[in-house]
Every structure is written in C-alpha cells, then in structure tokens.
Amino acid sequence: MIRITSAAHYFQPLADGDSLPSLDDELKPLCRENFRRIDRFIQLALLGSGRCVAGQTLQPDCAIYLGSGLGPIGNNITTQEQLIRDREIPKPFNFINTLGSSAGFYVARNLGLSGQNIFISRRGESTAAVLSAALADLAAGNAHQALVGVVEEATFPLAAHRLRQGLAADMPVAEGSHWLLLQAGGDIGGELQLLRFDEFAGLQDYLTPRWCREDILCCGAEVSAECADILYHSLPDCVLPDPQQAFHDSQAAAWITEFVTSSDGGGNLYLVTGNETRGWALFHCNA
Amino acid sequence: MPGVYVRGMGLSCALGNDVESSVAALSGSVAAPAEVRLEQGAERVCVPFYRMPDHAELTDPARFARILSQVVCAAVAQAGLTYVEVSRLPVFVGSSCFSIGLSELEFETELNYAPEQAIPMPMCGYQDIANMARHAVGCDGETFTYNTACTSSANALLGAARMLQLGWYRHALVIGAELFNRTTLCGFAGLQLVADKLRPFDAGRNGIVLGEGVGAILLSSQPDGAAGLRLVGGASNCDTSSVTTANPDGGTVAAVLHTALRNAGMEPAAIQGIKAHGTATPSGDTAEARGLQKVFPKLPPVTVLKPYLGHTLGACGVIELILFGSALRRRFLPATPGFEIVDPDLGVHPLTRPEPARAGTYLLNYFGFGGNNTVLVLEHGAS
Numbered sequence: 001m002i003r004i005t006s007a008a009h010y011f012q013p014l015a016d017g018d019s020l021p022s023l024d025d026e027l028k029p030l031c032r033e034n035f036r037r038i039d040r041f042i043q044l045a046l047l048g049s050g051r052c053v054a055g056q057t058l059q060p061d062c063a064i065y066l067g068s069g070l071g072p073i074g075n076n077i078t079t080q081e082q083l084i085r086d087r088e089i090p091k092p093f094n095f096i097n098t099l100g101s102s103a104g105f106y107v108a109r110n111l112g113l114s115g116q117n118i119f120i121s122r123r124g125e126s127t128a129a130v131l132s133a134a135l136a137d138l139a140a141g142n143a144h145q146a147l148v149g150v151v152e153e154a155t156f157p158l159a160a161h162r163l164r165q166g167l168a169a170d171m172p173v174a175e176g177s178h179w180l181l182l183q184a185g186g187d188i189g190g191e192l193q194l195l196r197f198d199e200f201a202g203l204q205d206y207l208t209p210r211w212c213r214e215d216i217l218c219c220g221a222e223v224s225a226e227c228a229d230i231l232y233h234s235l236p237d238c239v240l241p242d243p244q245q246a247f248h249d250s251q252a253a254a255w256i257t258e259f260v261t262s263s264d265g266g267g268n269l270y271l272v273t274g275n276e277t278r279g280w281a282l283f284h285c286n287a
Numbered sequence: 288m289p290g291v292y293v294r295g296m297g298l299s300c301a302l303g304n305d306v307e308s309s310v311a312a313l314s315g316s317v318a319a320p321a322e323v324r325l326e327q328g329a330e331r332v333c334v335p336f337y338r339m340p341d342h343a344e345l346t347d348p349a350r351f352a353r354i355l356s357q358v359v360c361a362a363v364a365q366a367g368l369t370y371v372e373v374s375r376l377p378v379f380v381g382s383s384c385f386s387i388g389l390s391e392l393e394f395e396t397e398l399n400y401a402p403e404q405a406i407p408m409p410m411c412g413y414q415d416i417a418n419m420a421r422h423a424v425g426c427d428g429e430t431f432t433y434n435t436a437c438t439s440s441a442n443a444l445l446g447a448a449r450m451l452q453l454g455w456y457r458h459a460l461v462i463g464a465e466l467f468n469r470t471t472l473c474g475f476a477g478l479q480l481v482a483d484k485l486r487p488f489d490a491g492r493n494g495i496v497l498g499e500g501v502g503a504i505l506l507s508s509q510p511d512g513a514a515g516l517r518l519v520g521g522a523s524n525c526d527t528s529s530v531t532t533a534n535p536d537g538g539t540v541a542a543v544l545h546t547a548l549r550n551a552g553m554e555p556a557a558i559q560g561i562k563a564h565g566t567a568t569p570s571g572d573t574a575e576a577r578g579l580q581k582v583f584p585k586l587p588p589v590t591v592l593k594p595y596l597g598h599t600l601g602a603c604g605v606i607e608l609i610l611f612g613s614a615l616r617r618r619f620l621p622a623t624p625g626f627e628i629v630d631p632d633l634g635v636h637p638l639t640r641p642e643p644a645r646a647g648t649y650l651l652n653y654f655g656f657g658g659n660n661t662v663l664v665l666e667h668g669a670s
Contacts, residue, residue: 061524064525069411069413070411070413071411071413071434073408073411076387076407076408077407077408079470079474080390080391080394080407080408080470081407083327083391083469083470083473084391084394084395084398084407084469085394085398085405085407086328087326087327087328088327088328088330089327089330089332089473089474089476089477090470090473090474090477091477092474092477092478095470095473095474095475095477095478096474096478096530096531096656098470098474099383099434099435099436099656099657100434100435101434101435101436101655101656101657101659102530102656102657104525104657105525105527105530105657105658106530108525108527108658109527109658112527113525113527114524114525114526114527114539114542115524115525116442116522116523116524116525117435117523117524117525117657117658117659118433118435118442118446118523119433119434119435120431120432120433120434120446121413121414121432121434122414122417122429122430122431122432123411123413123414129429129430129431129432132429132431132450132455133431133446136446136449136450136453136455137449139453140449140452140453142449142522142550160406163406164406164408164409164410164411165411196455273429274429275427277374277375277427277428278375278377278427278428278429279375281429
C-alpha cells in the first residue's frame, strides 16, 4: 500500500502587467544553503518540496520524481536569447539549468537525499506520468519513500507565454509547485492507488459502486470531452475541480495537492487519464 | 528483477544508419569527427562533432523526423508485434535536447523575417519526440519523456523495464535521441569541456567530443528467443557534491554500482565486462574509475564506446546499449580507441584491442549533470 504522508503546494495566478513575485523570503527558512545561480524553476521546486517536507527527516535514499509540462522555460528563454538573438555563448549555469533534472539536484542537496532523481514530462499529463513512475518504483521495492513534485513556471510577457502553449489570449495563467511525499507501507496518511483498465466500461464498473457524494473527479488533459462527460453524468453529485482556476500545464497536480491538504479526513479524488486505444489509468487518492 | 527482453533495435549514429553497419564499424578504424563552425557574434566556435552519415544539412528541419521515423520503425518491425500490440505501445524517450534545434531555427527565422513577432522558445518540445515516434509507428500509448542529462535514455530504459515487470504493459518502445543543435554545442564550448579527441581513462584525457544519434529499443516482458539480450537490473542515484560531475572519490558511483548489482541479484564476481561511461573528462573518469575500484577487487574487461561515435548525451543510454549488446551477440568486446597512456591514478585500463565476449552478465555505466548516476545490468545469452 502506498500512502501520501505529506503534501504541500504553491499556486500563484498571474495577470498581465504583473511581475513574478519574489520567492526569496519564503525560500530562506526552507533552504540549508544560499543557493546561487539558480533560476525560477529551481526556486519553485525548492519552495514546494521544502513546504512538503516541512522539517521532517526523510530517508536518505528517498527518491525524487519531478514532473513538468514546460520545464525550466524561463531559463530556456534566457539561454535561447543569449544564443540566437545576442549571438553569445550561453552562460554555463544557464546552460546547465536548461536540464530538467538540475532542479531535482538542488532539491536533493537541500534535503540531504541520495536516491534517484528523475525528471519526466508528458506535457499536460505530466502529473500522471511522474506519479506512475514513482508508484512503479515503490511497488517494485526500488524505492521506499518518494518525493513527487510537479512544477510549472510562467514567464512574462504572458501573451508570449500563452502563445507558446497555444492558449487563448484571455486565458488566466498561473505558476505552481505541487508536491506529495509518498511512503510504501505504514499506516499514516491517505492511500494512493493506480489502477489500469483496458476498457472504458471497466473503469466505469470500478468507479460507480465506490462513488460517494462529493467525491472529486479529475480528467487528464488527454481524456476526450465525451468520455469526461459520460463519467461526470454517471456519478451522482460528482464534484469537478474549479473551472475558473488559472491555468498551468499540470492542473491535476494542483487538484491532488489541494485535495490532500484541505481534506478533513474523508472523501476521494479520482484522476482519470487515457483513451480507448491505450486503455485507462485511474489514480485514486483517499484522504 | 527477473528481467525484460530486447526484442527489437533501430539505430542511426556516426557509425552508420542502421544497427548492422554500426556494429560492424566497431571492429574497424575510427573516423575523425567533422568540425562544426558556429559564428556567435565576435566569437567563432569550432567544435569537433560526430554527425550521422545521412548527408542532409545539419539544420534541415525535416531531418529529425526522418531519422527518428526510420529508427523507431526498424525497432518495432524487428519485434514482430501484432497490429493491436503496436497500437497500444507506450513510448519512453530519453533526450537532453528534444527539439531544441527546431526551436532555435524557428526563433532565428522569425528574428530575420518578422522580428516583431519573434518569441524565444517558440516550441516547448518535451513531447515532440514521443509524438513523432507515435506517428511513425502508428501507436497511441502513454508517453514518458525523461530529461536527466546524459542518463536520460538509460533512466527511460529502467523506467520502462520496471513498468513491464509490474505487468502494466507487455511491450514498450524506448528511444534515445540527440541531434545537432547550437545550444548544446555552444553550451559545452562555454563549459570548456570539449576536446579534439576522446581519450577515455588516458593520462592525457582532456574532454569530450560531442556526437548525435537516435536509437530505439523494443523492450518486452516476453522473450522472442532470438535477440538473446535481457535487461536484468539497474539502479540510479543522485550525487549532490556537484551539479556537473560525480564525486571524485567514487563513493556515489560505487553506491549505484552496488545497488544495481543487488537489484539484479548479482555479485561483482559474476560480471563479465563493463561498458564504462568514459567521457574522458579529467574529473568524470576519475570518479568512475574510483567507483569501479571500490566495487571490483579485480576489474573485469572495461571498454568505452564514445570514441567511435562521440558522446551522444541523453541518447547514449539506448545507443550504447544497442552497440554493446550487438557486439556481445557477435561475441566480441570492442576496443577503446584513444586510450594509449595509462593514468596511474585511475587503475583502469580499457581494452586496446577487441576481445572475445562470453555469454553472461555485463554492466553499462552512465553518469550525467544534475548528479545523475545510472547503471544497467545486461545479460547476454538469454533465451
């Protein structure tokens, strides 16, 4: 059994004309060192992971699984501007921080961890991808504790940020850092299960008898509107995540961490991903 | 870990445009890398580079999809899967660069022709390789795109193997891809890690030579009785001593070697040979050599493949497994060109001529920026 022993997140809606809020003051009490030459993406990872761990001592071999749709986009923009527009050689730390796993390195260093440090993306379904990888390692005994984070950075101007992602010009956008601490075994915390179904009917047959009033249903970005609609209308008093919430590429991570941190000890959240060809994956969190 | 089977392989690298020609070239002489010249303002960057022998312009925007398609289709065709099995294939990708080269081209074109519309990073490319591969083979499975620097596709292999063993999938397509792009070449030039020649574990080693390549492996929980290669274990850890290199005392390298062996249920004495990472950087080879010394009282034969095709960064996990595994199937361990002068501080003497390879178990080492250390355990002779 895999348990969610801790969760935390940072979610910041942004508006045109704003600037990115400084994270320096929030990071100071969470960081063991004054990390220099880090970018916004790394700062977000340090902030979310630091809040999630919140003074707990982790197992030294706790593994880190970091997911993101866009990765360190701000640093990648800076690097590409240096290289293509300004015809300069990229600064060494800009170049090194283009790698998604650099953020995991600083999280590991900050928390004194030496387990594996994995970065995985699946654009709008990066939450499902990174949770799958962590759950596989926990289930197989390759890790006993896993710190799973999903980080999405936003950049100004927001018009360009939206254009890059193919979003409507008036879409509210956000940045976020959402983290779960998972443990194989034990009896503290809610459970997290991954179930797989070849057929949509199998998914429905699993969900329907278990469904409780005000459970939360989340559908991944690749789930068709038709399938999402069928599920929503077949489950009584189904609650959907707030549709007005500002967008980033990994909304599912925001929904899960919000559910875990705000739960008063009951209820379920179901995250559905998949399609008719590849089959269906269901992440079931109970608080 | 009971292991998963290599059922199909596809490859394009500096050695050749397919697996057979590439592995055949491992027993021949080593070609010198081409020199790529990039004008960066006042600076001219001249970087030796092992390119794929496809004759297209390095900046041809159609090149990536063309090569990727050829490679993934070769791997899938070799595996002999049914239409339904192919349609559900999950795709695991490991890369350092993704489609950054295409993004660079698009940004540069817009700066030249419509500067008021130009935005940097016009393409957010993590998903592009997986999507191109799915399109090429006609599958619609889940995707996992790993970006852990030079261990990216080694970690993709490990992740796929673990999910296959849990029964989540029966087959998985694992891709390593690294193509020419200015960010990588100029980035490494800026780090002053680029040498004229790769000299792994040599006393005169002074840095890497970059290369490009695309490799694909069709992994399966079911044997086909032909390939004879089985991934039987592996491990990955994080070394936080430096973001650019493993701890030179070899401690974290030794730790990941021990974990990988334990994962495979093996003792060091059972290992028949090692494909070292061997970047030929002073600190990287020192860390790897010291780690190996801590684990192996007597080192089995060690070889390094990078002098043949350059360092293919995030793709080297898949590409070097294909080359090394294919050499094992031909019953030889390749020599390590570029190793000439023993470094007495290292105690690692890579093979200077090919040696016969026996059936048995071999280690493949991969280390990368971000403290990433990964070791794969490969069995040759599996039926």
